[in-house]
Amino acid sequence: MKIDPHFIYVVPLGDVSDEHLKGIAESIGEQFGLPVKISPNQGVPLYALDVGRQQYNSNLILQKLIHDLAPDGLKILGVTYVDLFSPIFSYVFGEAQFKGKGAVISSYRLLGNPENESAVGCPPLMSRLEKEAIHELGHTFGLKHCADPDCVMNYSVGLECADRKFSFFCPACRDLMLWNLGTDIFLKT
């Protein structure tokens, strides 16, 4: 039987709150117009731990997520609280396979300080997680960083700047995302 891949899977990796998972799922469902499924928790991705750096390699996590993607899955998003790095960068908020299937985000650096403690007066973590999830998944649809400071695909240095942008696409990015989404589904069905 032929299965049309059209779900976005959200996969918790370790101790991620249900509230956050639900919020992320709703936001990405709304922005991408696709049904979202929350997968069972896969636990802390110890396979990606770099003992020397005491950080988790986002490349390895991405590889495993994509490998495990269900046949009905169009995209997959891992959500974790561990500190992520990519081999070239000292840390990342998240990483995506550009024009690919998978993305992963972490709440670790979104909390606002490296000691992993909530900074006083910082916007709710939920809002930052939503934006990061949509942003990274946007890359899997071939969207690049956008010059519009309000657009969710804008990449501004520093959390304060990121807080100023909205959790949705500007009209140009939205059109491009929908175009690429149509192509994506067409190619995979």
Place this chain on the structure above:
Amino acid sequence: MKEDARVLVVDDEPMVCLSLSNWLEEENYFTRAVEDGPKAVAAVREENWDIVLLDLRMPGMDGMEVLKQVKEIAPQTVVIMMTAYASIPSAVQAMKEGAYDYIVKPLDVEQLTLMLRRIVEHQQLITENILLRKRLTEQYEFEDIIGKSEAMQEVFEMIKAVTDTNATVLITGETGTGKELVARAIHSNSPQRYGPFVATSCGALPETLLESELFGYEKGAFTGADRTKKGRFELANGGTLFLDEVGDISIKTQIKLLRVLQERSFRRLGGTDPIEVDVRLISATNRDLVTAIEEGTFRSDLYYRLNVVSIHLPSLKKRKEDIPLLAAHFINKYNVEFNKKFDRVEREAMDLMMDYHWPGNVRELENAIERAIVIDQGPEVKVNHLPFCNIEMVSSEESQTLQEVERRHIEKMLSRHDWNIAKTARLLKIDRTTLHKKIKKFRLERQQ
């Protein structure tokens, strides 16, 4: 914003190349990654890169060697060294060799983002600056004629006004003001531009020679005329004939010239058949033709024929605000010709240039800059490069008598102040009558 910025990644680790390329693409950069030095050098030879992210330690050709070659091939390309903590001293050394900055691996994504964005913005500003300068220069240039002064802007307007017509033009102005350049500018923008531009210096030739030069001659017309020769009028057919120093031609030749202008035809020396020509005539003179008419040395009817439209070129001392612009133009011109890298005029030299009376006008200024560029390596045109400073120094040394020193000093001060008697007398602390007496005594004359 950054879509046109091109970044070359050079690293022997495939993972670094892949990750950085992926990230740069998300950041809207056009990117390419190569894994060794020789490939990096080849890539820089083949294409233009705005930025090169270069690993310092690579097997074979290391980052320092690649940096040197990149800077030789494309000095404008910005190179950022990527290094591990242990190699920071080498990276600092690389900055002395021309690298823009260095970043430590693993890279701080925010630091890299800001650095790249800053470079691109800076390059965009440079590009904008170049375009603005170009636009400004274009406003101050017409063909090869340079000038932002009001007098030169008026000249440009006149040139533009006459280019589309076939009107006869008389260009007046002192020697060296660029009369032939104006004539060429009119020709190259006129309907005759596809025809020839034939220039003749009337003052340089004796009367008989000028006639045969202008109208040509038939074989046997005079001793030595062993073949028929076309004159300048015939050679300029369908184009423009430029008669320089037209004020110097004899009355006899003036009559013949007038006849050509009236009849649009002429006969070669020794010839009988009239030859019709379609020529636009542009003439030039440094003489005051109105005075010449009054003195009876120039025909008024020819003057009115030649002077349908007149363009007067101001002397350089009357448009001194153009001196820096002209100096910059000639510096660029002779930098290219002599492969030098002059880029400025020393302040003191510029002050002297602004003070000097430039009897030879733009031509003298051009020669002064050319001389400076020939005799030195730059990057600055200095006082000792300026020939008029040297002449004055040598001459002063040669002045032996007090009277000679006095004469030279009065002459210099008069010239510096454009022969303003009251001003010069005031500065010399003598009254005007005394100054007049000294001018008469030393037989000083104002040079045109």
